[in-house]
Amino acid sequence: MNIYKVKINFEEKGHETIELPVAEGESVLDVCLDNGIELQHNCGGVCGCSTCHVYVNKGEEHIQEISDKEEDFIDRAINPHITSRLGCQCVFIDGDLEITIPDQSQFLGH
Template structure:
């Protein structure tokens, strides 16, 4: 199994960017949760909501293609962009990935 790099940037200014290992077949959500990053996932990571919404900056060809169901949920996300994906659906196929996690404070009650 190949291990690649997942670079995570944050919209929240008090969070430093970081690089974590990600393996083929792993999702962005799994890597975040395994490393103590609070990426919201109200549905439990089954493509049933939009709270694990992320922006893919680089490496979009290295993850599974977007499904119609995922596109429907992204339409409901806060500030969706053309590069929006759901972290639970960003499953690595091959290669490095760089994402930005939108400001999560609207979920945290800060």
Template sequence: MQVANITFQFQDGQPAQTHVAAQGESVLDVALNNGIQLQHNCGGVCGCSTCHVYVVKGEDYLPEISDKEEDFIDRAVNPRINSRLACQCVVQTSQELVILVPPQDFLGH
């Protein structure tokens, strides 16, 4: 089974953390399994925008963004060109990912 390293960087000043992810795991799963607070009001089924993150490195190794995901990203706080929903970022290869986690002190849609 292929594994990937995911480095989580935090806009709120927390030190970065790197964790191993198995193929088929989402960025949200890896965050939650390692004690990283990442909102997920819909339970991780692409039904809200609260697990919004920025992909700093490795976007080409993630599944293509769907229309549904793009619609929810438009509702997120401060969306950018590299915005994704962590629940939809599923590890497919052993490439390194770098994820920037925005502050989690707000509630999204």
């Protein structure tokens, strides 16, 4: 199994950019949760909401292609961009990735 890396930037103040190892088949959401990074996931990571929304800065070709279902949920995300993806659906295939996690403070219960 190959190990890649994900560089995570944060919009929220007070968070430093971090680089973490990831294995093929892991999702961005998995990596965040395994490393104590708060990424909302109200549906439990099954592509049933838009709370794990992230921006892919580099390496989109190294994650699974976007599905119609994921596109529908991204349309409901807060401040979606053309590079928006859901962290639960960003599953690593074969390379490094750089993402930005939007400010998570707008979620209730944060």
